[in-house]
Amino acid sequence: MEQERIRCKKLLDRVMTSDEAALLIKDGMNVGTSGFTPCGYPKAVPLALARQAKEGRKVQINLMTGASVGVELDGELTEAGVIAKRLPYQTNKSIRSAINDGRVDYIDQHLSHTPQFVRYGFQGNLDVALVEACAITEDGNIVPTTSVGNSPTFVQEADIVIVEVNTSQPLKLEGMHDIYIPQDPPNREPIPIVKPGDRIGTTYIPCDPEKIKAIVITDITDKVRPLAPLDDVSRQMASNLIEFLKSEVKVGRLPENLLPLQSGVGNVANAVLAGLLESDFENLTFYSEVIQDAAFDMIDTGKFAVCSGTSLTPSEEGLKRFKDKIDFYSKKIILRPQEISNNPEVARRLGVISMNTAIEVDIYGHANSTHIMGTKMMNGIGGSGDFTRNAYLSIFLTQSTAKNDDISCVVPMVSHVDHTEHDISVIVTEQGVADLRNKSARERAVEIINNCAHPDYKPMLQEYYDEALKKTKNDHTPHLIGYSHEMHKRFLETGSMKVK
Numbered sequence: 001m002e003q004e005r006i007r008c009k010k011l012l013d014r015v016m017t018s019d020e021a022a023l024l025i026k027d028g029m030n031v032g033t034s035g036f037t038p039c040g041y042p043k044a045v046p047l048a049l050a051r052q053a054k055e056g057r058k059v060q061i062n063l064m065t066g067a068s069v070g071v072e073l074d075g076e077l078t079e080a081g082v083i084a085k086r087l088p089y090q091t092n093k094s095i096r097s098a099i100n101d102g103r104v105d106y107i108d109q110h111l112s113h114t115p116q117f118v119r120y121g122f123q124g125n126l127d128v129a130l131v132e133a134c135a136i137t138e139d140g141n142i143v144p145t146t147s148v149g150n151s152p153t154f155v156q157e158a159d160i161v162i163v164e165v166n167t168s169q170p171l172k173l174e175g176m177h178d179i180y181i182p183q184d185p186p187n188r189e190p191i192p193i194v195k196p197g198d199r200i201g202t203t204y205i206p207c208d209p210e211k212i213k214a215i216v217i218t219d220i221t222d223k224v225r226p227l228a229p230l231d232d233v234s235r236q237m238a239s240n241l242i243e244f245l246k247s248e249v250k251v252g253r254l255p256e257n258l259l260p261l262q263s264g265v266g267n268v269a270n271a272v273l274a275g276l277l278e279s280d281f282e283n284l285t286f287y288s289e290v291i292q293d294a295a296f297d298m299i300d301t302g303k304f305a306v307c308s309g310t311s312l313t314p315s316e317e318g319l320k321r322f323k324d325k326i327d328f329y330s331k332k333i334i335l336r337p338q339e340i341s342n343n344p345e346v347a348r349r350l351g352v353i354s355m356n357t358a359i360e361v362d363i364y365g366h367a368n369s370t371h372i373m374g375t376k377m378m379n380g381i382g383g384s385g386d387f388t389r390n391a392y393l394s395i396f397l398t399q400s401t402a403k404n405d406d407i408s409c410v411v412p413m414v415s416h417v418d419h420t421e422h423d424i425s426v427i428v429t430e431q432g433v434a435d436l437r438n439k440s441a442r443e444r445a446v447e448i449i450n451n452c453a454h455p456d457y458k459p460m461l462q463e464y465y466d467e468a469l470k471k472t473k474n475d476h477t478p479h480l481i482g483y484s485h486e487m488h489k490r491f492l493e494t495g496s497m498k499v500k
Contacts, residue, residue, distance in 0.1 A: 005165045006215060008140040014215050018048035021162050021214035025049055027059045029127040032118065032154030033073065036066035036311035036338065037265050037290050038091070038225070040147030042130045042164045043072040044218035050076035060084040064123065066149020066310065066338055067111060067289075067382060068092065070223040078104065087123075088114045089380040100376050108370060108377065111289070112342040112386040115153035119184055129158035131205075134169040140209025141202075144177055144335070145169040146222060146319075147311035152181050152205045152337045160213045168219045172326045175203050177335045193346050196260045196287040197306035199334065227293055227315045228267045230274060236430040237268065237397050238275025241355070244426065244433045245281075248393075254353075260287040262347070262387045264356040265313055268397055270294045272355055277303060287350055289341050289383045291333060293318035299332045308334045310341040342386040354387035358398045361452070362414045363445040363461060364477055365421035365436045367396050374415030381418050389423045400429040400454035406496040408457035410448060412464045413479060427452050441477040442469075456498060 006012055022045050025031060035041025053059055062085040063077070074092035077083050081103075086095060088109035098104040109117075117123050131151045135143040144151055145166060155161055180201030182188055192200050248254040258281060263269040273294030276284070285306050286295060290313040298304040312335075314322060322329055340346065347354070358367040359378065370381055388394040396419070398409045410429070421444065427434040432451035436444050449461045468478035 002217065004171070005134070005167065005217075006136050007138045008136050008209055011136060011140060011209055011212055011215060014212060015217060016214050018044040018216045018218070019052070021045050021216050022048040022052055024160065024162060024214055025059065025061060025128055025130075028061070030062045030064070030124050031128045031130060032064040032126050032150060032158060033069065033129070034066065034131040034144065034147065034149055034151040034154075035069035035073065036147035036149040037068045037313045038070040039222045039312050040132050040145040040149070041065065041069035041073050041222070042132050042162075043070065043166075043220040044164055044216050045130055045162060046073045046077055049082060050080040053077075053080035053082050062086075062124075064088070064114065064118070064126075064150065064154070066147060066151070068379070072220065072223070089382050091379045096377065096379075106377060108380040110342075110381060110385045111338050111383040112344065115150045115337065115339040116182075116184065118150070118153055118157055126154060126158045128160055128162060129154035130162045130164070131155060132164045132166050132169070134166065134171055134173050136163060136165065136212075136215070137204055140207055140212065141204040142207050143174045143204050145173055148177055148179065148335050148337050149310055150338060152179050153339065155205050155207050155211075156181060158211070161207060161211045162214045162216070163212055164216045164218050166218050166220070168221045170323055170326055172330065176330050176333055177203050178340075179203070179205050179337060180340055181337065182339065191340065191343060191346055193340070194349065196285040196308045196350065197334065201336075222319065224314055224316055224319050227270050227318075230271050233399055233430045234268055234271035235275065237399070237428055238272045240430070240433050241272060241395065241397065241428045242275050242279050244428070244435070245353075257281065257283040257285075259351040259353050259392055260285045262286075262288040262352045262354045262391070263290075264382065264384055265290045265292070266357060268357045269355065272397065273298060277301065287341075287346070287352055289338060296321060296329070299329060304332065306334070307332050308336060308341065310336055310338040338383070342383045344386055344390040347387050348390040351392035352387060352390070353393045353395065354384075354391035355395045355397065356384040356388060358396045358409075358419075360409045360411050360414050361396060361398055361427050361448070362411050363448050363465060364441050365424050365427065365434075365444045365448065366414050366417045367419040367424060368414040368416045369418040371416035385419065388419050391425075393425050394423055395426040395428060396424055397428045400431045400452060401457070403496075405454065405456065406498055408454060408461070408497050410453040410457065410461065412461065412468075429453075431455075460497070
């Protein structure tokens with residue numbers, strides 16, 4: 001088994017225990033790891049490092065990943081006090097708490113930016129790349145597992161490389177990856193992708209075998225997340241979106257098979273793809289970052305001709321299904337570095353239809369994807385900004401209310417702006433669709449209040465807008481800056497925006 005996975009014979013003497021490999025990671029180091037929402041991340045070495053820290057070893061690191069990773073990395077290292085700084089995206093409860101109480105510094109970063117910022121030197125010297133692999137080739141190159149993320153740049157830029165060869169990951173993953181690292185300015189050339197299925201790189205991460213200082217054999221599986229069952233609200237949002245897309249086809253603004261689709265991560269995104277599965281659309285293409293269960297359904301039924309991303313993000317059931325049918329899925333799925341999957345140049349060239357979720361939107365079309373009440377970090381901006389600004393159509397979905405209808409997700413002014421009204425084409429809730437194209441600020445407010453707000457909150461939002469018009473004498477973007485509004489006041493006092 002070892003020689004089947006480690007084909008570069010001179011590297012066999014670098015196989016060691018996870019505890020021995022963890023000692024290569026020193027206090028104060030910058031460490032970049034594989035992993036993306038949360039698949040293909042290293043597990044054995046982080047667990048060993050956490051154990052050593054809990055036993056008294058002094059070690060704190062600045063941790064960079066592709067996106068979110070599993071509990072063995074973010075959770076255990078946080079609880080052991082190992083992480084000093086974290087970027088660019090996370091979803092783990094332990095590290096979120098540490099970020100929001102000041103124990104961990106966090107940089108919320110566009111996912112396409114991280115690898116080039118590493119190469120530019122903006123993030124400091126990268127001391128260690130710690131990556132999961134299903135195999136190491138005869139020449140010492142690294143075959144990734146269920147995600148690519150930032151691993152290619154981390155391996156290229158790090159002083160040393162530690163590889164976890166994971167025997168629970170199927171060898172048949174080899175061949176699914178398309179690894180391409182752009183040159184940096186002033187030598188950068190166009191990325192030669194003109195169709196979602198184009199392959200432009202290698203099936204492995206190039207690596208000088210002399211950089212590999214440790215290889216750890218492990219069989220710890222990805223701790224993938226369950227997907228919630230589709231609920232009526234998610235189904236209605238998906239239905240509203242699909243009706244909108246049909247209308248765009250009817251008037252000639254989209255072809256019958258649409259344009260390449262991008263969908264964010266999570267239950268709403270999965271519901272949107274499930275809705276497309278039941279629609280009349282055929283021969284679709286997917287150019288996105290994550291590939292969830294509903295994407296497998298789309299491939300199974302022939303709805304997706306090609307599916308390009310940087311990571312598999314299935315449920316436990318979806319991961320088993322993927323492994324059982326890997327020969328079939330490997331013909332349809334391409335896994336790329338996130339710098340390519342999320343690349344603004346490629347998104348604009350392909351004319352991607354981006355579909356992402358927001359925590360809240362306001363009546364002028366700004367979206368908050370990251371913060372609760374403006375100060376508490378939830379997860380991060382992820383790849384939504386990479387696509388939103390550059391999409392043919394940029395669509396945001398959110399429920400109209402949260403917390404059992406106690407809070408409106410359509411508000412007068414978002415508490416934190418991640419995506420401005422300049423970048424958002426369409427907002428969808430279970431109540432309806434607001435098409436913001438070719439509309440002024442005041443026209444957008446009317447469209448969003450009328451079509452997207454929950455009936456319980458429409459009167460309050462309309463009252464805010466009318467009062468703002470009056471007080472500002474019809475300013476371009478009427479707001480009650482400096483005025484206390486009943487909707488906000490009620491929430492701050494009672495935790496609910498509803499009239500009791």
